[in-house]
Amino acid sequence: MSKRAVDAVFQALFLLSDIRFLLRETAPDHELDEGERERAATILEKVRRQVTILEEELVG
Amino acid sequence: MKCASDIEVRDVEEMYINIDPIQAGGRLTADAMKAVIAYADGYSVCDNCRKPFRLDYIQKPPIAQFHADLARWLNMDTARVVPGARRGFQAVASSLVERGDPVILTSLAHYTEYLAIEEAGGVPREIPKDGSNRITADAAAERIEAVIREFSRTPPLLFLDHVDYQYGNVHDVAGIIKVAHQYDIPVLVNGAYTVGIMPVDGKALGADFLVGSGHKSMAAPAPSGVLATVEEYAGKVFRTTEARGDLTGRTFGIKEVEMMGCTLMGVTVVGMMASFPHVQERVKGWETEVAHSQAVVDALLSIEGTKVLSEYPRRHTLTRVDTRESFDRVAQQHKKKGYFLSNDLKKRGVIGVIPGSTRVWKFNTFGLTENQIRHLSEAFVEIARDNGLNCL
Numbered sequence: 140m141s142k143r144a145v146d147a148v149f150q151a152l153f154l155l156s157d158i159r160f161l162l163r164e165t166a167p168d169h170e171l172d173e174g175e176r177e178r179a180a181t182i183l184e185k186v187r188r189q190v191t192i193l194e195e196e197l198v199g
Numbered sequence: 200m201k202c203a204s205d206i207e208v209r210d211v212e213e214m215y216i217n218i219d220p221i222q223a224g225g226r227l228t229a230d231a232m233k234a235v236i237a238y239a240d241g242y243s244v245c246d247n248c249r250k251p252f253r254l255d256y257i258q259k260p261p262i263a264q265f266h267a268d269l270a271r272w273l274n275m276d277t278a279r280v281v282p283g284a285r286r287g288f289q290a291v292a293s294s295l296v297e298r299g300d301p302v303i304l305t306s307l308a309h310y311t312e313y314l315a316i317e318e319a320g321g322v323p324r325e326i327p328k329d330g331s332n333r334i335t336a337d338a339a340a341e342r343i344e345a346v347i348r349e350f351s352r353t354p355p356l357l358f359l360d361h362v363d364y365q366y367g368n369v370h371d372v373a374g375i376i377k378v379a380h381q382y383d384i385p386v387l388v389n390g391a392y393t394v395g396i397m398p399v400d401g402k403a404l405g406a407d408f409l410v411g412s413g414h415k416s417m418a419a420p421a422p423s424g425v426l427a428t429v430e431e432y433a434g435k436v437f438r439t440t441e442a443r444g445d446l447t448g449r450t451f452g453i454k455e456v457e458m459m460g461c462t463l464m465g466v467t468v469v470g471m472m473a474s475f476p477h478v479q480e481r482v483k484g485w486e487t488e489v490a491h492s493q494a495v496v497d498a499l500l501s502i503e504g505t506k507v508l509s510e511y512p513r514r515h516t517l518t519r520v521d522t523r524e525s526f527d528r529v530a531q532q533h534k535k536k537g538y539f540l541s542n543d544l545k546k547r548g549v550i551g552v553i554p555g556s557t558r559v560w561k562f563n564t565f566g567l568t569e570n571q572i573r574h575l576s577e578a579f580v581e582i583a584r585d586n587g588l589n590c591l
Contacts, residue, residue, distance in 0.1 A: 153233045160229040162213040164568055167548025 287426035367517030
């Protein structure tokens with residue numbers, strides 16, 4: 140049982156949901172202002188961390 | 200892109216500005232989307248259901264608290280979540296209306312109010328709208344008198360739409376309820392277009408029943424909604440079962456008859472709950488939403504020949520317009536006929552106007568950002584100019 144992997148899956152999905160809502164807020168052009176670009180970068184960095192955890196837990 | 204064998208991914212909210220009149224207030228919040236991901240399985244909220252085995256008693260997730268919070272927020276005494284506003288209408292009509300009873304509603308009422316009356320065996324009687332598509336207290340009083348004369352009894356219930364779905368007009372709910380109460384007629388306020396998008400205070404309105412729609416105005420998955428009552432009627436509408444199996448002697452605890460036991464048992468209720476803090480906050484920004492609506496309406500009115508059929512200035516984000524003398528004139532000559540408008544809007548990143556509509560149609564600006572409001576207003580004017588219509 141890998142609680143760490145399960146948590147990482149949910150966390151990554153939640154973070155990607157935040158990206159999804161960024162796309163919604165900026166539709167239809169998706170021209171992000173500086174603040175939005177920073178927000179996107181922060182979220183994506185966190186997603187990468189969760190993917191790393193999943194690789195560690197599931198792939199080895 | 201597909202999300203399952205033959206089911207396309209729905210990405211319209213990500214790709215376009217969506218002004219569909221019924222979809223605006225039901226778009227999920229990010230938190231609701233996350234809750235949906237976590238609680239997507241069927242009876243997902245039942246993991247910790249303990250005696251007395253009823254949805255509104257569940258502590259984890261905090262559904263019991265949510266029910267109490269909902270009632271307090273609406274300033275009503277009791278609340279239950281229901282599978283859509285229509286199920287709230289149904290529960291109340293089924294509890295109060297006997298076969299052959301006259302039930303009053305308005306000429307702008309949603310069809311599900313008629314169905315709820317029909318199912319209960321009632322006879323619908325409509326309050327007429329006035330020339331500006333409003334329901335007034337005077338018209339209500341006249342109709343009540345006429346119905347009492349016709350049936351020789353007082354109607355057991357009156358349905359009243361806070362904001363109607365046809366024009367998005369805000370009606371004199373408090374005034375009409377005052378009249379109804381003079382005849383001892385309880386009133387159900389249909390807040391499908393108000394609860395969750397603008398401030399609503401049930402007691403201030405005088406409502407005996409207040410119904411909201413989760414998927415229409417509370418940023419929740421469908422079907423979801425809320426039925427709230429004052430104390431006087433809670434015991435009647437939320438009565439518990441007295442059924443007993445004649446062979447088995449089985450009884451069914453404190454399940455509520457009109458709720459058919461438990462109502463929302465998964466994504467619907469957690470979606471409502473996750474959005475609830477945001478919904479409570481967003482109603483405080485209603486004036487901005489109305490200003491956005493007004494800006495788009497004014498852009499449309501700058502197009503020669505366009506008329507607004509809803510009350511003006513706007514007091515809601517749902518608006519009905521008449522473009523028979525503007526966009527429909529273009530449609531007569533255009534190779535795409537009436538489809539040119541929805542096609543041109545889509546090219547500019549806007550959807551939600553029924554394809555082919557160029558005569559009388561509705562749209563809803565709720566929830567759009569400042570940039571999206573500007574984009575939308577410019578899109579209408581550009582399409583008009585590109586097709587030879589004069590703009591002020």
